[in-house]
Amino acid sequence: MENCGAFTNVVRPNMPLRRPSTSPAGVTATPRVSCTTPQHHGLNSNEDAETCQKETTAFINSSMITASIPPVTVRLCNYCSQQGNLRCTSCKKTCYCSIACQSEDWNAHRHVCKPCALDISTSDMPKEMPIGNGQNPLDCKVLQVNQSDLICPQRLYLRDLRKSDITKGMNVQVSVVELYSPGRFFVHVESSNLMESLRDISVTLQRTNGSSLGADYMPDTGEVCAVKYSLDQNWYRGLVQSVAADDKSAKILYIDFGNEEHVTLDRLRPLDASIDPLPPCALECNVVGTKPVTDSWTGECCIAVKQLVAGKSLTLTVVDTKENGRTYAVDILLTSIGKKLSTFLMDHGYAVREVVDTKRTEEDIGKQCQFSHNDNIKF
DSSP states (O other): OOOSOOOOOOOOOSSOOOOSOOSHHHHHOOOOOOOOOOOOTTOOHHHHHHHHHHHHHHHHHHHHHHHHSOOOOOOBOTTTOSBOOEEOTTTSOOEESSHHHHHHHHHHHTTTOOOOSSOOOGGGSOEEOOTTOOOOOEEOEEOOOOHHHHTSOOOOBGGGSOOOSOOTTOEEEEEEEEEEETTEEEEEEOOHHHHHHHHHHHHHHHHHTOSOOOSOOOOOTTBEEEEEOTTTOOEEEEEEEEEETTTTEEEEEETTTOOEEEEEGGGEEEOOTTSOOOOOSSEEEEETTEEESSSSOOHHHHHHHHHHHTTOOEEEEEEEEETTTTEEEEEEEETTTTEEHHHHHHHTTSEEEOOOOHHHHHHHHHHHHHHHHHHTOOO
8 A cells, every 4th residue: 555645743842832823824734744554454455545544634633623722821920920820909910920029029010000990800801821730721810919008109298208408597599480479479599409400300200201191090188299281291290289079180289380280180190209309499488577458469469579579589588487397488688679578568558567476475385384394293
């Protein structure tokens, strides 16, 4: 009997099998195998050919069945690159081999970890199959990790920022960058260190928040966030003054420049941990020893003050500090008219001198000392 054809043996790799192609040609391609069969006495050539054909057909069918089996999915740990069957419970995408690896990788992973918008059912979870165990595919295990440590981004509040080195009694050169009224305005100290700090903060903010806007972030009142400014579309540090959850908006004070804005929540991001917690570059001030004649400062008064201070280098005297050392009671020398700002306000009828109840203050101090003395008495 003659051989049915010149077939060659199939060489199979030791690594997990993968389908070479998903095209029709890859499925119908016929592997070539040896069909040499021993001679059997008592069988004619037709029976020999039929037997060879059956064996070849059986082999081809088994090969096609093997080719139709889906490829094995092997997921690797995002930290150590070993096989990882555990998955982050927040983004449900990144896999790990252990809680230890996820904890080590969190500093890098938290920048890209975004919670899923919809819950994923067990049937929709990615499947895992360990190499060579021959078991049925298993659902990927969910990695149980302390949510407060890993899933929730670290929030930074105004109290967490370092305090300015501007103290009571100092005279500094400043420029007014934002003026709402004599009772509330913001200044920049004229120094090269301030300009360098602003530049470093801006570069880091643009780098860490350069991706497209994503899901809404719900900030806390008093939190310092990264905010995308509506006019130039750049990122700045902003203090959350209030949050309107129904409108999905927040009132923001840009702490390095003093201006305010209402923004939608999709323009907010938690401040990246790599950003140095520098004190606000814009110092909040008010004119010391004065108060408006009426209940509030008039528009005429605010315009007059703006004309005196806009675009000028001014000498500012820090008289007192309040609000935990972040707001300053000051007076400004107006060289153009040779007067201090407080004197100008009172001379033009915009303000009156603010009277401090010194008697009440002395009584309070006396009571405080008395309570302190009683606390030290031992019975």
